Amino acid sequence: MDSNKLRKKVDRKLRKHLHIINKETGVVCSEIPTLNLGICNAGQINGLTEEIIVEHFSEYGPLERIVLIPGKSCAFMRYKDIPSAVKAFDATNTQLKIAQDGKPIYLAYVETVPETSSEKIYDRLPPGLQIIENFITEEEEATLLSLCHFETSGGMKHRQVKHYGYEFRYDINNVDKNKPLPEKIPTECGFLWDRLSFNFRPDQLTINHYKPGQGIPSHVDTHSAFEDPILSLSLNAPVVMEFKKNETICVLLPRRSLAIISGESRYAWSHGIVPRKYDFYYTEDGCSSFKRDTRISFTFRKVLKGECNCSYKLNCDSQNKITIESALATKLENQHVHDVYEDIAGHFSETRHKPWPNVLNFVEKLRVGSVLVDVGCGNGKYFGHNSQIIELGTDRSLKLNELCKERGFEVFNGNCLSLPLKDNTADAVISIAVIHHLRRSPDIRVGQATGEE
Ligand SMILES: [Zn+2]
Structure with a gap:
């Protein structure tokens, strides 16, 4: 031509x-x-x-x-x-x-770029969050880094973690308060508390080792597990952390900075790190970006004795029993998924289906604490869009189940013609492109959000 x-x-x-x-x-x-x-x-x-x-x-x-x-x-x-x-x-x-x-x-x-409601915010932090830059010196950083030895070779798929004081159990999102670990927070960390403007003596430390491309799903630290505040020290490299509550605020955590996550930002905002290799954030001068490097974070927390008595009741597991549903999700997962994993072999290549905007819209509008069930969830494309809800998926394809699991979603293998769910399990159900297979139970409200207020 x-x-x-x-x-x-x-x-x-x-x-x-x-x-x-x-x-x-x-x-x-x-x-x-x-x-x-x-x-x-x-x-x-x-x-x-x-x-x-x-x-x-x-x-x-x-x-x-x-x-x-x-x-x-x-x-x-x-x-x-x-x-x-x-x-x-x-x-x-x-x-x-x-x-x-x-x-x-x-x-x-x-002529112009369009305005969008999903515009990332940069001119403020979530209420209660404080970032102290250069909280430690380079020498102190080196000392702290020498405390932890992680496997640096090999292609670790997920971030590596080490706990001191108490083990944080990801299956129950809590610590076993009656089982302290023999290994306490290293005494080398002691100098940090003297620099705080408030009195804080943590008894639990989690060290996370993130390679470029690794992240952590958005979450609120379980209220009943820890006191306020939570401290996060960033070593070796910066990262952008996303805080979410109706809106998303991207917060740069510079190398050697301390994030003090307190009050509303601790109790009512979820925080997470998007798994990616480049980070992107807005500043007063426009947007800025950097290539990620290995980041080690020290998260210091104090285990809460008794129950949480915060004023953010909707997010509070101590005061709001709707979160018992998440325990149900875990139980279902154990019952229905564990055994079938043994049979799964071979590599599964992800098909690139994109979510339908109207369905996404529905999911994003579900109220805090709603339990969403996706029947025929495929690769879980409608999950992870609303951090305030509890998501449970089912699909008859084992390979798709595994893919969901790899993406960190709660899923079980099942046939949509006989769902193994108790009545009143869900606040909302979606079944996309499989609805003609679904026999409706009168107790499951299809396409309707009914979260508590
Ligand atoms: Zn609480």
Whole structure:
């Protein structure tokens, strides 16, 4: 194909994409260069992430904003100046292959980038969270790092963990308060408490070793397990931690900083680390990013004697018995999943189904503490979008069960024609693309959220 024909073909495709984008987002394209670039043929639904955009576009100049719209196959970015946008446009348009199936992207200058409600927040911290930078010196960091020896070789899939004082049990999300460990918090950590402006003597330490690409699912530290506050010291490398409660706040935890997670941020916000290799966060100057390195975190906590008496009752396992449902989820998992794992062999390659936006919307709106059951959950694509609910999935495919399990989701093997669930187990049920197989039980309310308030 000669170059003229090729250009016409590209123009035709571009016009088609721009027409769709304009209809879906209202964004108008510009004939002359602007600060704003639109990627017309790739977006969140094709697996494009802020991280990928930063990786490929920050080399042309400082990015001020990145906008990905859930469920859409377009994305937008704004540079600080027009020359940077022009440089990026000329270097990547129809050449950079980050669209679906390794196809090249089509770019256009646009008048504005769309506003989204999922905009990441950077100008404030969750209430009660405090980050103290340079809390320890490099020498002190080296001393603390010498306390823990982790296997550094081999491809560890999950982060490595070591406990002192009490073992944190991930199966019950609590400590066994009657079984303290012989190994207490190393005395070398003692200097840290003198630097705090309040009196705090922790008796439990968890050391986490995160390699690039590893993370921790979003969670609220069990109220009845620990007192307030929780301290997290970041060693060897920074990371971005996401705090969530109706909104997401991305918080940079610099190397050698101390995070004091207290009050509302401890009791009512969940926190987690997205498993990825590049980190991305907003600052006053736009967005910033870095490649992750091995991070060691020291999390210091004080085991709570008795029950929690906080004022965040909805999130409180001591005061709100709805969380008993999570114990049920664990029990079901043990009953129905454990045995079948023995039979699973071979490698399973993930199919790339994307969630339907309307279903996602439903799941995201479920109230705090709701128990959601996904019948025919597949690879668990509707899980992990709402940290405030309890999720339980079932699918008849063992391979898909395993995949869910690997992704950290509670799932059991089952046939949707005879669900092994007790009455009134769920507040909400979804069954996507399998609903015609499901015999409805009058006690399970399909498609309706009924969380307690
Ligand atoms: Zn509580």
